[in-house]
Amino acid sequence: LQGQRLYTSVRLTGLLVGLFLLIMPFIFPAPEGLSDAGWKVMGVTGLMAVWWVTGPVNITVTALVPLVAFPFLGVADFKAAAAPYSHPTVYLFFGGFLIARALQRWNLHKRIALIIASSVGTRPDMLILGFMIAVAFLSMWVSNTATAVMMLPVAASVISYISGPDGDANPANNRIGTAMMLGIAYAASIGGIGTLVGTPPNAFMAAFLSAEPYNYEISFVGWMALAVPLVIIMLPLCWFILTHIMFRECLSPELRKSGAEGRKAVREALKELGPMKTAEWRVGGVFLFVALAWMFRPLLSSLPGLETINDSSIGVLGGLLMFLMPAGTLKDGLKVRLLSWEDAEKLPWGVLILFGGGLSMAALISQTGASDWIGSGLSSFETMPLLLMTLCITGTILLLTELTSNVTTTAALLPVIAALGTSAGIDPILLAVPAALAASCAFMLPVATPPNAVVFASGYITIPQMIKAGVLVNLVAIGVITLAAYFYLPVFF
Numbered sequence: 350l351q352g353q354r355l356y357t358s359v360r361l362t363g364l365l366v367g368l369f370l371l372i373m374p375f376i377f378p379a380p381e382g383l384s385d386a387g388w389k390v391m392g393v394t395g396l397m398a399v400w401w402v403t404g405p406v407n408i409t410v411t412a413l414v415p416l417v418a419f420p421f422l423g424v425a426d427f428k429a430a431a432a433p434y435s436h437p438t439v440y441l442f443f444g445g446f447l448i449a450r451a452l453q454r455w456n457l458h459k460r461i462a463l464i465i466a467s468s469v470g471t472r473p474d475m476l477i478l479g480f481m482i483a484v485a486f487l488s489m490w491v492s493n494t495a496t497a498v499m500m501l502p503v504a505a506s507v508i509s510y511i512s513g514p515d516g517d518a519n520p521a522n523n524r525i526g527t528a529m530m531l532g533i534a535y536a537a538s539i540g541g542i543g544t545l546v547g548t549p550p551n552a553f554m555a556a557f558l559s560a561e562p563y564n565y566e567i568s569f570v571g572w573m574a575l576a577v578p579l580v581i582i583m584l585p586l587c588w589f590i591l592t593h594i595m596f597r598e599c600l601s602p603e604l605r606k607s608g609a610e611g612r613k614a615v616r617e618a619l620k621e622l623g624p625m626k627t628a629e630w631r632v633g634g635v636f637l638f639v640a641l642a643w644m645f646r647p648l649l650s651s652l653p654g655l656e657t658i659n660d661s662s663i664g665v666l667g668g669l670l671m672f673l674m675p676a677g678t679l680k681d682g683l684k685v686r687l688l689s690w691e692d693a694e695k696l697p698w699g700v701l702i703l704f705g706g707g708l709s710m711a712a713l714i715s716q717t718g719a720s721d722w723i724g725s726g727l728s729s730f731e732t733m734p735l736l737l738m739t740l741c742i743t744g745t746i747l748l749l750t751e752l753t754s755n756v757t758t759t760a761a762l763l764p765v766i767a768a769l770g771t772s773a774g775i776d777p778i779l780l781a782v783p784a785a786l787a788a789s790c791a792f793m794l795p796v797a798t799p800p801n802a803v804v805f806a807s808g809y810i811t812i813p814q815m816i817k818a819g820v821l822v823n824l825v826a827i828g829v830i831t832l833a834a835y836f837y838l839p840v841f842f
Contacts, residue, residue, distance in 0.1 A: 356405060359403055359404075360403055360404055360405040361405070362403065363399050363400060363402065363403025363404065363405050364400070364403075364405035366399050366403075367395070367396035367397075367399040367400045367403075367405070368396065370392050370395030370396050370399065371392045371393060371395070371396040371418070372392070373392050373395075374388040374389045374391070374392045380722070382721075382722050382725060383718070383719065383722040384717055384718055384719075386423075386424045386717040387714075387717035387718050387719035387722060388719075389422045389423075389424050389717075390419075390424055390710075390713045390714055390717050390719050391714075391719055392422075393414065393415065393418045393419065393422070393710065393713075394710055394714060394719075394761075394764075396414065396418075397411055397412075397414055397415075397706070397710060397761070398761045400414075401753065401754065401757035401760075401761060402753055402757075407699070408699075408703060408754055408757055409699035409700075409702050409703055411706065412699075412702050412703045412704075412705065412706025412707065413702065413706060414706065415430050415706055415709035415710055415713070416430055416431055416434075416709070419709070419713060424713060424717060425713055425716075430709055430713075431705075431709070432709075432712075433556075433560075433705050433708035433709040433711075433712050434702070434704075434705025434706070434708070434709065435705070436556050436559075436560075436704070436705070436708050437556075437559075437659060437660075437661040438545075438552045438553070438555055438556035438559070438661065438704065439556070439701050439704050439705060439708075440661040440662075440664065440665055441545060441546060441552060441569075441660050441661040441664045442546055442549070442552050442664075442700065442701060442704065443664070443665065443668070443696075443701060444546075444639075444661065444663070444664020444665040444666070444667055444668045445490070445546030445664055446668075446696045446697065447664075447665075447667065447668030447671055447672075447688065447693060447696070448490070448635070448636060448639060448664070448667045448668060448671065449490055449491040449492060449495070450671075450688060450692050450693065450695065450696060451632045451635070451636075451671040451687050451688045451692075452490070452491055452632060452636065453491065453495060453499075454632075454687070454688065454692055455626065455628045455629050455632050455676070455687070456622060456629070457629045457632050457633055457636075458487050458491050458495075458496070458499065459499055459622065460619065460622055460625070460629065461483070461486070461487060462483035462484065462486075462487055462496075462499065462500060462503075463483070463503065463615055463616075463618055463619040463622070464483075464619065465479060465482055465483035465486065466479040466480050466482075466483045466503075466615050467479070467612060467615045467616050467619060469482075469612075472599075472600075473525050473592075473598075473599045473600075473601070474588075474592040474593075474599040474600055476507060476529075476612060476615075477528055477529050477532045477588065477591065477592055477599060478532075478585075478588050478592075479615075480500060480504060480507075480529065480532060480533055480536070481532045481533070481535070481536035481584060481587070481588055482536070482584070483500070484496050484497070484500055484532075484533050484536040484537050484540060485536040485537070485539055485540030485543070485580060485584050486540060487540070488536070488537045488538075488539075488540030488541045488543075488547055488548075489540050489541065489543040489544045489546075489547045489580075490544065490546065490547070490636070490640075492697070493537040493538060493540075493541050493547075493548065493798065493799060493800050494537075494799035494800060494803060496537050496540075496800075497533055497534060497537045497799070497800040497803040497804060498803055500533050501530075501533070501803060501804065501807060503614075503615065503618050504529050504530065504533055505526075505807065506614045506618065507529070507612075507614045507615060508523065508525065508526040508529055508809070509614075523809060524596045524598045525596065525598055525599055526809040527596060527809050527810050527814055528591045528592055528595065528596035528598075528599055529809070530804040530807050530809045530810055531591055531804065531810060531814075531815065531818055532587070532588065532591055533800070533804055534792075534798070534800040534801045534803065534804040534805075535587050535591075535792055535800075535822055536584060536587070537798075537800035538789055538790060538791070538792065538798055538800060538801075539580055539583050539584055539587060539790070540580055540584075541789055542576050542579060542580060542786055542789050542790070543573060543576050543577045543579075543580045544569065544572065544573055544576070545567070545569055545572050545660070546664070548755070548789045549700055549703070549704070549755065549756040549759075550755050550756055550758075550759040550785040550786075550788040550789050551572065551576070551785055551786075551789070552704070553704060553707060553708070553756055553759050553760060553763070553785070554567075554759065554763060554781055554782065554784070554785035555567040555572065556704065556708055557707075557708065557711050557763050557764075557767070557781070558767075558777070558778055558781055560708070560711070560712060560715070561715060561716075562715060563767070563777060563778070565778055565842070568646060568647065568660060569643035569644070569646065569660040570643060570644045570645075570646065570647070571841065573644070574841070575782075575837070575838065575841050576786070578833075578837075579786070579829060579830070579833055582829055583825065583826060583829050586825050586829070587822050587825065590818065590821045590822055590825065591818060594821065595814075595817065595818045595821070626677070627676065627677030628676035628677055628687060631674055631675075631676065631677070631687060632671070632687055635667055635670045635671060635674065635687070636667070638667070638670075639663060639664065639666070639667035642663045642666075643660055643663055643664075646658065646659070646660060646663060668688070670687075671686075671687045671688035672686060672687075672688050672689075672690075673686065674686060674687045675687075700756070703756055703757070703760070704756075706760070707756070707757070707759070707760025707761075708760075710760065710764075711760070711763065711764045714764045715764070720764055720767065720768040720771070721768065721771075721772075723764070723765055723768040723769075724768035724769055724771050724772030724773075725772060730769060730773065731772060731773040731774070733773075735775060735779065735835065736831070736835050738769075738773070738775075738780065739779070739780065739783050739831050739834050739835055740827070740831045742766060742780055742783060742784050742787075743783045743784070743786075743787045743827050743830050743831050743834070744787075744827050746758060746759075746762065746784050746787040746788050747787040747788075747790055747791060747823060747826060747827060749762075750787070750788050750789075750790070750791040750797060751791045751793050751794050751796075751797045752794070752796065752797070755788040755789055755791070755798070756788070758788050759784065759785055759788045762784065763781055763784060763785070766780050766781055766784050767780070767781055776842065778838075778842045779834060779838060779839070779842070780834075782834060782838055783830050783831065783833075783834035783838075786830045786834075787826070787827070787830055790823070790826040790830070791819075791823075792815075792818070792819035792822040792823050792826070793815060793816050793819030793820060793823060794812070794815065794816070794819070795812065795815065797819075801815065
């Protein structure tokens with residue numbers, strides 16, 4: 350486009366600062382206690398962190414830097430630098446993407462959401478709760494963004510029924526609509542933490558901790574046992590804040606009748622989908638098979654001949670079944686499969702590359718001893734009580750994620766946080782898990798998460814409204830995650 354600048358002042362500054370950090374090891378000697386290789390890795394880490402924050406290039410492009418920088422700097426050959434890009438967790442997410450894409454192609458995700466949303470009471474606050482439960486459940490399996498986009502028009506229809514023909518003509522002043530839209534965005538983020546494939550920081554953290562020197566295996570069902578209770582706690586608290594504190598209009602007795610009309614709108618949307626199609630039944634069958642296989646994978650692994658299966662192989666199997674299984678005959682007589690490669694081309698491939706880049710960076714930080722050096726530099730925090738340390742990490746990560754990508758924040762800071770734990774004699778997993786959870790809980794700004802941006806674009810929300818509600822939900826998230834990490838997490842690890 351004519352007149353479009355390639356680099357804003359912030360991006361140009363970030364580009365130059367990142368390049369300076371990259372060459373800094375060739376200008377200044379390595380700090381005491383850090384090897385030359387570790388010093389070079391810190392230069393690459395600095396470049397990637399600055400570029401991720403300032404965005405001179407797309408974050409996925411930045412994730413390719415280790416493939417070039419590490420071999421050219423002599424700290425690792427290409428094979429070693431590239432190995433993390435094919436980490437099993439990358440394929441776990443890939444399989445999850447394929448399954449989610451099949452759900453979306455045949456609208457099964459919408460049917461599930463509408464069934465849940467239509468099963469609650471007729472009061473406006475209960476309708477909002479129904480939408481939040483539906484969105485949270487789907488966000489455990491389907492992209493948070495796709496879930497929010499799908500539910501937006503249905504929610505708008507419900508809001509119009511509740512407001513009635515004499516309702517406020519300005520959507521920004523429709524406070525019930527504001528509560529509904531914020532509930533959708535917040536539920537998408539909260540629900541995502543429930544599974545390893547629900548949001549990228551979860552999977553990145555599991556992959557990071559599975560490598561040397563930590564060697565933790567966090568299974569799919571193990572993570573659900575830890576995280577789903579947090580979803581169950583945080584979701585009603587978030588709903589209470591929205592409907593009983595911020596937007597008490599949702600409790601108005603006068604609106605109960607219009608709430609019944611809103612429920613009718615949900616059921617009409619469900620009716621428009623028609624009866625369950627053959628393709629939906631088959632997609633649902635594969636989805637159920639994969640979910641059960643993930644949950645009972647430890648039992649499956651104990652069977653003769655199945656000792657080597659893992660969550661990643663189960664996820665990819667689910668994707669392959671979608672490619673192989675026929676969808677039945679469509680109305681126009683066409684016969685297609687549940688998933689085609691044209692559908693797969695629409696997957697967020699950049700997220701998979703982003704995983705690889707972050708894991709490659711983290712692996713070299715550990716292998717060159719840079720993590721030990723980082724930990725020694727944070728020795729002043731070693732005397733801090735674990736509860737206070739967890740609180741500080743959770744709050745810091747959550748606030749950073751309000752302005753930066755959650756997965757880039759996790760990739761950049763998880764090695765530092767793990768090093769801090771090791772230096773302080775604390776099991777790194779006790780700090781890494783709350784950090785990953787906090788990275789997905791940003792509720793204050795439209796730029797914080799894609800669901801926030803999606804609902805903000807609806808016109809029902811102003812930035813001050815999102816900030817006021819988001820501050821309270823952020824405080825709840827910080828408190829729940831901190832207490833869970835301190836009291837509940839040690840039960841699992």
